Amino acid sequence: ISQEDVEIPIPRYFIREKLKVLKDREKILAQIIGVSDQPEDQMVSIKPMILEEAIRVIQVSERARQGRLRAKFMKEIRLEEARELWAQGRALRTLDTTIAAIRIQKLWRGYNQRQKTKKEREEEMIFLGMIPTPNRPQPSPAHLQVKKNRSLWHVVQEEHEVEYQQALLGVKDQLRILEGPDIKESMQDQIRQWFIECRHIRGKFPDFPEEEEGGSTAIFAQKTPEQLCAEIAAKEAAKEKRKGKKKKKKGKKKKKGKKKGKKKRKKDDQENAGWKMAPSKFIPTVAEGNQTYKDIWQNRNESRNFSQKYDAELLKEEKRKEVEEEIRVQVDELMRTELKNLKVAVDREKIKKGKKGGKKKKKKKKKKKRKKGKKGKKKKEKDLTPDRTIDSLFEELVKMGLLIRPKKVKLADYLGDYSYLATTLRQADVEPMPSLSDVRQLVALYGILPLGSQAVHEKAPLVKTLLFSGPAGVGKKMLVHALCNETGANLFNLSATNMAGKYPGKSGLQMMLHMVFKLARQLQPSVIWIGEAEKTFYRKVPKAEKELEPKRIKKSLTKLMKTIKPEDRILIVGTTSRPFQANLKTFCKVYKKIILIPRPDYASRYILWRSFIGSSRGVITNALDLSSLAKVTDGYTQGNILRAVQTVLTERRLLQMSRKPLSALEFINPLARLEPVYKEEEENFKAWYTKTPLAKKKAKAAKEAEEGGKKGKGEKGKKGKKGKKGKKKK
Secondary structure, eight states, X not given: OOHHHHSOOOOTHHHHTTHHHHHHHXXXXXXXXXXXXXXXXXXXXXXXXXXXXXXXXXXXXXHHHHHHHHHHHHHHHHHHHHHHHHHHHHHHXXXXXXXXXXXXXXXXXXXXXXXXXXXXXHHHHHHHTSSOOSSOOOOOHHHHHHHHHHHHHHHHHHHHHHHHHHHHHHHHHHHHHHTHHHHHHHHHHHHHHHHHHHHHHHSSOOOOOOTTTTGGGTTSSSOOHHHHHHHHHHHHHHHHHHHHHHHHHHHHHHHXXXXXXXXXXXXXXXXXXXXXXXXXXXXXXXXXXXXXXXXXXXXXXXXXXXXXXOOHHHHHHHHHHHHHHHHHHHHHHHHHHHHHHHIIIIIOOOOOTTHHHHHHHHHHHHHHHHHHHHHHSOOOOOOSOTTOOHHHHHHHHHHTTSEEOOOSOOGGGSOOOOOTTHHHHHHTTOOOOOOHHHHHHHHIIIIIHHHHOHHXXXXXXXXXXXXXXXXXXXXXXXXXXXXXXXXXXXXXXXXHXXXXXXXXXXXXXXXXXXXXXXXXXXXXXXXXXXXXXXXXXXXXXXXXXXXXXXXXXXXXXXXXXXXXXXXXXEEEEEEESOGGGBOHHHHXXXXXXXXXXXXXXXXXXXXXXXXXXXXXXXXXXTTSOHHHHHHHTTTOOHHHHHHHHHHHSOHHHHHTTTTSOOOGGGGHHHHHTSOOOOHHHHHHHHHHHHTSHHHHHHHHHHHHHHHHHHHHHHHHHHHHHHHHHHHHHO
């Protein structure tokens, strides 16, 4: 099993279930962007040239043309001279036919054997998986048929879903008409029987359970009338006992407090010896699903249901419960009135006059509760755009460039290998940088899964903000776009440079943020991206950036974060390549989850070179030493490698690929013009990260685990020594 097999896959239904909505949104975006584009921007402005400059351009091009012609002419002369020399040498030298034949045979056999050896070596390397297969064969007809069938499955699923939804309504109505009267009669008979049996045991009619207690469901539980009566009597007796016990407990608590304190401390020390993972909130759901499978599907024969349509009997069982619940509410009301009449007629109970007073008390209690509720509730936010529709807000934000279209990239396109040396480094007390594979997993866990699924969002730990921190060119923006594409989320751009000059003033800022967050809630899931996030929390704003007002949203951002409720699928994502310039305390208050993105290691660089050259239509041969190229490019980011590949693999170079294969030397010159990430810069990122609260908690937990392990060993040693001493004394 490879490391890729262990990675958490992203469910396809995130996009498939709302494919129609996404296509409609794409059309609207295209229309709005098309309308907002001005034709003046598309016009290319042509500057008039000075006469001297025009003459200089013509001279340069003419001299270049003459130089090319002269070079061509000189090349032809040299070739002609070489031919003449070869002809003269051939005329002078004459060999015996047998010697000439032997020489030809030697050359041919050597060439033929070299070709065979080369072919066998390539086949062996392909078999071992050391080099990729050249000219990979096209997919077989069976694979194509499987792909076609998969696309048809989704069409069939949609048809079956429509049938199922229609059947839900029809089956419920049928059950209400056909089985409803019988269910009602059987319920009434059971409740009446309970009345009679309870009166026979206790000598009087019982009290009917209230709606809060479950009503008649308490009666229909798997208990006899005798058990129910005993439970009611036990509850009444327990209430009286509690009152007497409370007084006794107060005196005993003071004495027992000292003894229990020592025992609790010992237990706490044993429990806190090492870090323990809390039980997952998804375990009950998994257990429930497993139990459902065992009860319904494990021993079920589905051979007749080849098309996998809904099962009418299972549907009736589900809907029967709903119909019974509806009828139960009606029956409870009827039986309550019947029980009152029976009590008056048979037991001759008089309706107490104090009931009115009781009602008043209840009303008073309700009023008190309402007052408390008002104090606890926060003030509702004012809707600054009550008269405007969502479509109009959507259009305005698109035109202003605050709602943008994400680039079509996926999380799988963020290439990078797993760090296999991380465990050995940790054993040597060296904390390694996270690998690109780890980054991909964290983005999936904290970003994609909670945004894509409401069920995961509710049960997983609430993450309102994420920060991607790392050097320039490591793919921070790409991860933001991948987040949106994998979940179908809207992308709002609240970067300081993008907001400059838009919605000026305090009221304008308030209106802009209100519109963004209102639309983000209405069109969930949503990603609010803040590029160059350190600018919002500058320690000191540079003079060149004072006009941009980078700290505009600093105060309002912390307030708006509090308004994001647990059920809202909204994620604020920040990207920064200079986190050291921000005020750490306020910065980490907003961005509590930080993902540190490193420069790619050797294994990741090897994968990047191979995939980038392949995607740019380049052919990888034995002449191209990818291993050396990956070793030489230590410190270069993904963006640097991609630029180098794009500059080398031009259209002209691709045409020469068959005659002149690629070599590693061709990529050195473009890379030399780019600035790599030096070790000092990476150390700065590490040092900054260790100061963050997240890293401090991690270090503290690791330290406590080490100390706990040492204490455990020490205690065992002490116990052993004590035991030996005790034996000696005896």
